[in-house]
Amino acid sequence: MRSVVTGVGGYLPDEVLTNADLAKFVDTSDEWIQERTGIRQRHRAAPDQAVSDLAVEAARRALEAAGRTPADVDLIIVATTTPDLTFPAVATIVQRKLGAPVGIAFDVQAVCSGFVFALSTADGFTARGRSKCALVIGAETMTRLMDWSDRGTCVLFGDGAGAVVLEPGEGRGDASDRGLLGFALRADGTKQDMLYVDGGVSTNGQVGHLRMQGNQVFKHAVINISEAVTAAAEDAGIQIADVDWFIPHQANQRILNGVASRLGLDEAKVISTVAEHANTSAASIPLAMAQGIADGRIRRGDLLIMEAMGGGLTWGACTLRL
Ligand code: ACO
Numbered sequence: 637m638r639s640v641v642t643g644v645g646g647y648l649p650d651e652v653l654t655n656a657d658l659a660k661f662v663d664t665s666d667e668w669i670q671e672r673t674g675i676r677q678r679h680r681a682a683p684d685q686a687v688s689d690l691a692v693e694a695a696r697r698a699l700e701a702a703g704r705t706p707a708d709v710d711l712i713i714v715a716t717t718t719p720d721l722t723f724p725a726v727a728t729i730v731q732r733k734l735g736a737p738v739g740i741a742f743d744v745q746a747v748c749s750g751f752v753f754a755l756s757t758a759d760g761f762t763a764r765g766r767s768k769c770a771l772v773i774g775a776e777t778m779t780r781l782m783d784w785s786d787r788g789t790c791v792l793f794g795d796g797a798g799a800v801v802l803e804p805g806e807g808r809g810d811a812s813d814r815g816l817l818g819f820a821l822r823a824d825g826t827k828q829d830m831l832y833v834d835g836g837v838s839t840n841g842q843v844g845h846l847r848m849q850g851n852q853v854f855k856h857a858v859i860n861i862s863e864a865v866t867a868a869a870e871d872a873g874i875q876i877a878d879v880d881w882f883i884p885h886q887a888n889q890r891i892l893n894g895v896a897s898r899l900g901l902d903e904a905k906v907i908s909t910v911a912e913h914a915n916t917s918a919a920s921i922p923l924a925m926a927q928g929i930a931d932g933r934i935r936r937g938d939l940l941i942m943e944a945m946g947g948g949l950t951w952g953a954c955t956l957r958l
Contacts, residue, residue: 638815639762639770640805641958643704645697646798646926647690648679648913655791664787674889678794678914680779686720688729690797691775694922695734701929702801704769710739711770713758715750715918717947718777719743722837726775740767746823747831748885748946750774750918751798752954755942756819762802763816770802774918781833783845792888793846794914798922811874814937814957818872820864821952827856831947853949857887858894860951861943865899868941868953876901876941879955881934885944886910886920895943907933917946934958 654677655666669675681690691714699705714727721729727741740761746753751774761767775797782790807813830852835844861884869876882901884892886909896903907928909920916923921942928934938958945951 637763637765637804638807638813639759639802640815641800641956642803643698643700643702643801644799644922644926644929645694645701646796646923647693647697648796648923649681649685649690651680651682652677653680658791662784662787662790664791669791672890673792674910675792675914676911679796681777681795687716687718687775687777688720688726688733690777690795691726691730691773691799692733694775694797694799695730695771695773698771698799698801702803704801706734706736708769709734709736709771711758711761711767712736712739712741713744713754713770713772715744715746715754715774716776717745717747717750717917718780730773746946746950747948748887748915748917749944749948749950749952750946751921752942752944752952753821753950755816755954756821758802759816762804765804768803771799772802773797773799774920774922776917776919778915778917781843781846786845788850789846789848792915794916796913796916796919796923798919798926800922800925811872811957817874817955817957818868818870819952819954820867820871822860822864823948823950825948827949830856830949854888854891856949857891857945858898861895861945861953862898864951864953865895865941865943868955872955874939874955878939879941880905880938881928881940882906883921883924883928883940883942885946886913886924887915
């Protein structure tokens with residue numbers, strides 16, 4: 637059986653912070669941020685919005701697109717690095733807020749790569765007939781992890797959520813099938829110092845702030861992501877040249893362009909939302925997918941490759957026929 641994506645939804649909080657807004661309290665400029673990253677603005681969750689609230693909005697939109705209701709949902713996986721509480725999982729909070737019945741619900745933590753890892757995890761249930769209607773959600777309030785005096789990081793991130801509905805579907809067992817076709821997942825714990833949060837329950841009891849060696853992450857990103865995309869295409873038995881849309885994690889326009897160039901991908905096939913959303917970590921891929929579908933570029937039957945890299949380091953890629 638294949639895990640077919642039957643609905644996609646995204647949600648961005650109302651408040652928009654432009655680069656000029658940030659330049660009022662950080663030593664930066666719109667020119668520097670746009671030139672180095674492509675980012676023009678980011679959304680920020682309201683003080684009374686928890687990450688589960690963002691996730692619920694995205695989930696409702698994905699369920700509506702799939703023609704499903706919360707009563708149908710038997711599995712919820714939330715990829716997040718900014719949970720409402722240390723426990724319970726955001727997924728069980730989303731389950732309660734949606735009014736979904738008793739089923740399976742848990743979180744996946746792979747930072748910016750979380751959505752790809754969560755999709756692969758959900759595929760293990762759906763493709764084996766153990767879930768009939770799964771919600772896979774990437775949701776983040778990254779602005780809550782920022783050190784607003786560190787201009788090297790605070791300008792890069794934003795808040796948001798995206799969700800897909802996965803349902804089992806039959807196929808011929810080749811790359812013409814609708815559904816998830818192939819994966820490549822990677823982690824290298826020796827690279828922790830490049831990107832991490834300097835707080836946690838069992839170290840100092842603090843939430844902490846995001847710390848990053850930006851230029852080191854940048855160097856690893858293009859090489860590692862390209863390798864994972866190639867491996868995910870091989871796993872699916874497809875050629876990268878046949879891909880209709882490339883949906884990268886939206887970290888930085890220069891990383892997106894670097895990966896596209898290394899893989900020989902036409903930049904016109906790259907869905908980019910980084911200018912408007914900034915880096916929303918695990919939410920960025922489903923948010924970009926939702927935007928590409930809403931504006932009519934991505935259609936049913938299209939062949940997609942998603943990829944991401946984040947703290948850990950973790951990285952990975954996934955191929956999907958929508
Ligand atoms: N505004 C103005 N100047 C700045 C800012 C800012 N916001 N941030 C840094 N600078 C300055 C630095 O202080 C430095 O000044 P100096 O030369 O006087 O010391 C100068 O700009 C160059 O700094 P670098 O860090 O070398 O700049 P770089 O060209 O590497 O760009 C950036 C920094 C944008 C962070 C880049 O390295 C990057 O995008 N890296 C990828 C990191 C990333 O996207 N991480 C997200 C999570 S991982 C992922 O999702 C893939």
